[in-house]
Amino acid sequence: MSITRVFDLLQYNLEKFPKADMLAHKAEGGWTKYASQQVIDTINQVSYGLLQLGIKKDDKVAIMSPNRPEWNFCDFGIMQIGATQVPMYPTLSDADIEFILKDAEVKMIFVSDKEIYGKIIAIKDKVAPQLIIYTYEKVNGAKHWSEVLQLGSEHQEPxxxxxxxxxxxxxLLTLIYTSGTxxxxxxxxxxxxNLVSNVLESSKLYPQEIKRALSFLPMSHIFERMVIYMYVYLGISIYYAQSMDTIVADMQDVKPHCFTTVPRLLEKVYDRIVAKGAELTGAKKAIFYWAxxxxxxxxxxxxNGFWYELKLKIARKLVFSKWREALGGEIIAIVSGGAALQPRLARVFWAAEIKILEGYGLTETSPVITVNFPMQGGTKFGTVGPILKGVTIKIAEDxxxxxxxxxxxxxxYKREDATSEAIDxxxxxxxxxxxELVDNTYLRITDRKKEIFKTAGGKYIAxxxxxxxxxxxxxxxxIIVIGENERFPAALILPAFDALKDWCAKKGxxxxxxxxxxxxxxxxEKYKREIERYNVGFGHWEQVKKFELIADEWSINTGEMTPKLSLKRKVILKKYDKLVQKIYQSVQAHA
Known part of the structure; x- marks a missing residue:
């Protein structure tokens, strides 16, 4: 069948891959599974219910909830009647919630729980008095989303x-508001x-043996949402993690073949593995570090040749098999996006038979522009992969x-000025x-245009x-490297406190x-040595000369990070302005 609209994926999935666990989530200690036909029936009930409530083509309906099957039910239910879905991160500030509800003229919103319901109720009269609110969880005084389903089951016409x-x-399928950094x-x-083109082309590059996925990145972000649509197209069962805190336990339950992630989480997995390896003794420790x-x-x-491959086979049996066990034991591939991945992490995970498929894209590009894939010649370490078929890339003079x-x-939306500025x-x-394009095939990202700065000496720093x-x-x-219009680069460093505390314990x-x-x-002094160690290989003008350590944890809730876990540079620099001044004033004092 021809797939030209996102909801066409549903019938395609039912015809090609009917299964008992198209969607699943954990509640009250056990996994609740939804079969393909049940998923479609529920989605249709949502559509009929929305029509009964007066939702029309092009009306805006928002979802503000962590990942759960209800997210999918409402997403597809909204799109099938021509309405536009507006995803909203559960961690949005009150100011952003107000702006989005008003700017998009949202008619209805589905929220997950009491906390988010309270946030919306607190500002509803001010920005959207006519807004209809439904909750996924039972909340006193709130309309429950089952009422929409009930309406839909009672009125299945036209x-x-x-x-x-x-x-x-x-x-228009969806209206996604950028994080406003x-x-x-x-x-x-x-x-x-936009989305169908991305789904169809990305799916051709995905390992076909994958049948079961764990999802924990927010579907409010286009990265996870497009991948979910791709799972539907490929007939991959989708299991939703309970929360970011339960991922490890959920992996042992689900034994996923794949999941999507951001580099920061992979870095934490790697650091945890290395920390455990450091606790080993004798021959076991030696074997771990050899592998x-x-x-x-x-x-x-x-x-690397025959001899290396032979040694790698032994390393996989003795050491790397345990890495795979930590991720459920059946992992085939992990898709990484949202920020740059350290090439060494890609190498070591591939060595462990865990294929890291790093890609690149933006909300504005649905999102995939390039992606590494597992077929021969499809991956190059240090790049974000070859260009997706049908997409054209041009590198400007700058x-x-x-x-x-x-x-x-x-x-x-409503921004012709911004649109004409972004699309030539x-x-x-x-x-x-x-x-830059490597070998005229693979894209390598070197920096954000707005983040490159020039020192007082006229040297550019990425x-x-x-x-x-x-x-x-x-x-x-x-870490954030600073130094615009200053004599040299410096840095604000947030220590990895767990690792630092272990180091301190050893030093008494x-x-x-x-x-x-x-x-x-x-x-x-230890951090000075770390900076000196990693400065090696950079030009003298690029090297970080001074730094300040930060005691606060950076997070989405405290405002320093976006929902996809990238840093809000402007927010951080404003917050620590006095520390930045201290770094460069101390230099002037000694000049």
Missing amino acids: DLQQYRDKIQPDD TGTPKGVMLTHG LDLGLKYELDGA GEIMVKGPNVMKGY ADGYFHTGDIG PQTLENKFKESPLIEQ ITFTTNQEIIKNQQVV
């Missing part, structure tokens, strides 16, 4: 096919055609990556990222390249708070 037939590939959020308009060293030298397609293709958004007369979307290198240190959780250093630990002179 036939939904009439509504589906009126929806064209170029019709640089000002007012912008609504990205994505069509059915780790071997893995870090891994090259694709047997390029190095900016420009993209054209069926995946590029319709524009920014030739139809190329300007990504704001700097990159902070992301430096930051990625420094984060190889198990003692560094996060005692402390009571994070604030106390970062002021300890031995700790400061």
Whole structure:
């Protein structure tokens, strides 16, 4: 059958891959599974219920909830009648919630729980007095989403096919608001055609033996949402993790073949594995580090030769098999996106027979522009892979990556000025990222255009390249390189406190708070040595000369990170302005 609109995936899935666990989530200690026909029936009930409640084509309906099957039921239910789904992160600030509800003129919203319901009720009268609110969990005084299903089951007319037939590939599917790290959020308009093009082309590159996935990245972000649609197309069962805190336990339950993640989580998995290896003694410890060293030298397609491959076979049996067990034991591939992945992590996981498929894209491109894939020649370490079929990339004179293709958004909602600034007369979307094509095939991202800065000496610094290198240190959780219009680069460093506390324990250093630990002179000296170690290989003008340690944890809730776990540089620099001044004032004092 022809798939031109996202909801066409449902019938395709039912015909090709009917199963008892199309969707699953854990509740009250056990996994609740939804069969393919049950999923479609529930989605249709949502559509009929929305029609009864007066929702029409092009009306905006929001979902503000963590991942759960109800998210899918409502998403597909909304799109089938031609309405537009507006995903909202559960962690949004009140100001962003107000802006989105008002700007999108949201008619109805589905929220997960009491906490989010309270947030919406608190601002409803101010920005959207007519807003209809339904909750997924039972909340006193709130309408439960089962009422929508009940309405739908009682009024199944006119036939939904009439509504589906009126929806064209170029019709608006979803309105996704950017996180607003640089000002007012912008609504990205994505069509059915945008997402379908991405799903169909990405699926051709995905390992066909994969049958079961674990999902924990927020579906409010286009990365996870497109991948969920791809799972539906490929007939892959989708299991939703209970929360970010239960991922390890959920993996043991589900034994997934795949999942999507962001580099920060992979870095934490790797650091935890290495920390456990360091606790071993004698021959076991020696074997662990021998295998780790071997893995870090891994090259694709047997390029290291017969002797290396023989040793790797032994390492996989003795050491790397345990890595796979930690991820459920049946993992085949992990898709990484949202930020740059350290090449050494890709190498060592591939060596462990866990294929890391790093890709690149933006909300505005639905999202995939390029992606590494497991077929021969499909992956190159240190790059974000070959260009997706149907997509065209052009590198501007200043190095900016420009993209054209069926995946590029319709524009920014109510923002013709921003749209014409982002998409030029030739139809190329300007990504704001700097990159280059390796071997005329693989894309390498070098930095964000807006983040590259010039020192007082006139030298350009690409902070992301430096930051990625420094984060190889198990003692560094996060780092921001600074130095615009200053004499040299410096850094704000958030220590990896668990690893640092272990180091302090071995050195006999005692402390009571994070604030106390970062002021300890031995700790400061240790970080000086780490900076010197990772400065090697960079030009003298690029090297970080001074730094300050940060005691606070950075998170989505405290505002320093976006929902996809990338850093909000402007927010952090504003928050720690006095520390930045301290770094450069101390230099002036000694000048």
